Amino acid sequence: MRTTIATTAALMLSLAAGSALAGSHSSEEAMSEEAKTAMMEQITGDADEGEKVFRKCKACHAVGEDARNKVGPHLNGVVGRAAGSVEDYTYSSALMEKAEEGLIWTPEELAAFLENPRDYLPGTKMSFAGLRKQEDRDDVIAYLAQFDMDGMTMKEDN
Numbered sequence: 001m002r003t004t005i006a007t008t009a010a011l012m013l014s015l016a017a018g019s020a021l022a023g024s025h026s027s028e029e030a031m032s033e034e035a036k037t038a039m040m041e042q043i044t045g046d047a048d049e050g051e052k053v054f055r056k057c058k059a060c061h062a063v064g065e066d067a068r069n070k071v072g073p074h075l076n077g078v079v080g081r082a083a084g085s086v087e088d089y090t091y092s093s094a095l096m097e098k099a100e101e102g103l104i105w106t107p108e109e110l111a112a113f114l115e116n117p118r119d120y121l122p123g124t125k126m127s128f129a130g131l132r133k134q135e136d137r138d139d140v141i142a143y144l145a146q147f148d149m150d151g152m153t154m155k156e157d158n
C-alpha cells in the first residue's frame, strides 16, 4: 500500500494531539510505542477506496486543510483522537459521556461506531445508518488516518 508511510506519520501526529486533548502530560505516557504500533497495524484498508466511501460522510463531515464543523465535527486527526474533543462543536450528551469515560477513536472503536452508530452509541445525533461492509469501514479509516490534526496529509501524490 503506497500510503502506508504517510498514514503512519499522520497517525503519530494525531496520536500525540489526541492524547494531549485527553489531558495527559505527554504522548509517551498516554500510549506506549507498542500500543501505537499495534494501533497502526489495525489500519489495513485502502485509503484511495476510502476516499470514495467518505462521500457518504461529506454531507455532514469535512476533512482536510480548511475543514470546518458541519452537521458533524471536522474529522482531522480523528484516528487516535479523543472522542468529543472538537472544542467548538456541540456533541450529544451520549457522546460526551463516552468522552468522559476516556474513549479514544482507535481504528477498532471507529469501526464499531461506523458499523452501526446508533447501536454503538444510543442517543448519538449522528443520523447515519452505518457502513455494513467491513471493507468500507477499513477503507474509510485508512483514508481518515492520512489527515493530521491540521488536516495535512503527507501523501506522495499530492
Ligand code: HEC
Pocket: 053, 054, 056, 057, 058, 059, 060, 061, 071, 072, 073, 075, 078, 082, 083, 084, 085, 086, 090, 091, 092, 093, 094, 095, 105, 110, 114, 123, 124, 125, 126, 127, 128, 131, 140
Ligand atoms: C447525517 C449526518 C452525518 C453523516 C452522514 C455522518 N456523520 Fe459522523 N457525525 C455526525 C454528527 C451529528 C456527529 C456528532 C455525534 C454526537 O454528538 O452524538 C458525528 C460524529 C462522528 C464521529 C465522532 C467524532 C468525535 O469528535 O468524537 C466520527 C468519528 C464520525 N462522525 C465519523 C463519520 C464517518 C466516517 C461517516 C461516514 C462513513 C459519518 N460520520 C457520517 C453526523 C454525520
